[in-house]
Amino acid sequence: MKVLLKENMSNHTSFRIGGPADVYVIPANEFELVDLMRFLRSKGIKYYIIGKGTNLLVSDKGVRGCVINILDKMSKINVIGNKVSVEAGALMVQIADECCNNNLTGFEPLCGIPGTIGGAISMNAGAYDKEISSLVLSVDVIDENSKIKTLYKDELDFSYRHSIIEDMGYVVTKVRLQLREGDGEEIRKKMSRFTALRTIKQPLEYPSAGSVFKRPENAFASQLIQESNLQGESVGGAEVSSKHAGFIVNTGNATAADVYKLIExxxxxxxTYYNINLEPEIKLWGKF
Ligand SMILES: Cc1cc2nc3c(=O)[nH]c(=O)nc-3n(C[C@H](O)[C@H](O)[C@H](O)COP(=O)(O)OP(=O)(O)OC[C@H]3O[C@@H](n4cnc5c(N)ncnc54)[C@H](O)[C@@H]3O)c2cc1C
Known part of the structure; x- marks a missing residue:
């Protein structure tokens, strides 16, 4: 497997931020991944799983231990009837495309989520009133004993931006989805509409990690931020987007420390204003 030392995480995150990982490994397949997990666990080495890095803020000091890349070598998509079986590194946009090409509907609202299906399952990603969990039949994971096992939907404890994956430290290797038969042309049109909505509403011209905060109960984080006159507020190169108040963007030279201070x-x-604790949706790696 490919092993890189002192690899800068800014090369692997959509924020374009992050210091070096001690070791950055790209396993060639699921079997190498299992072997690697066994080895790291037996030696007590800390590890992090990375998909496309679109929901991450990595410290400027980087991370100690091993970052394991799932994106590069594990991304096959296989369609059988109305079911789609995908490896964890497949991108959401590729899956959406494959569904459309096979006249399968259901995935369209999720087509613009820029990460991998593994990342999406881990945090039950969602968009436009649809969560990935609604399409899941089963998920293969590497469990705490470094064995591959299949978990069915009701075993995955899905809720808003949550699944059992993170709680248990599982690694997603494969996902099986259930779609419905549809019309390819209609599906393509729907996908274009969702993509257009994103382009209008989101600051896609800047590096970011999407919405920074989870939705608090009975409120919207972006609305609270907007009404608190925080749009345009900045720390160093990190700025609360004037296009979408839920996003923090990297205007060019932001550090992780800048983003972290702005979050605080x-x-x-x-x-102070609403007595609401905003909880980050993005994952923080390393020391801040
Ligand atoms: C412009 C933009 C728009 C976005 N829009 C949305 C949106 O509409 N809805 C939404 O929900 N999110 C959105 N996001 C956030 C992000 O794209 C999603 O959370 C996505 O699912 C993360 O996938 P990833 O592969 O990038 O994960 P990463 O950022 O690489 O990792 C995120 C977390 O998932 C874990 N993880 C990744 N792969 C695996 C695996 N195989 N097994 C176990 N754990 C794993 C990581 O360890 C980490 O804890 C957006 C981000 C951006 C930049």
């Missing part, structure tokens, strides 16, 4: 500033103001 937003949390503090929302707590």
């Amino acid at each position: 500033k937003i949390q503090s103001r929302i707590l």
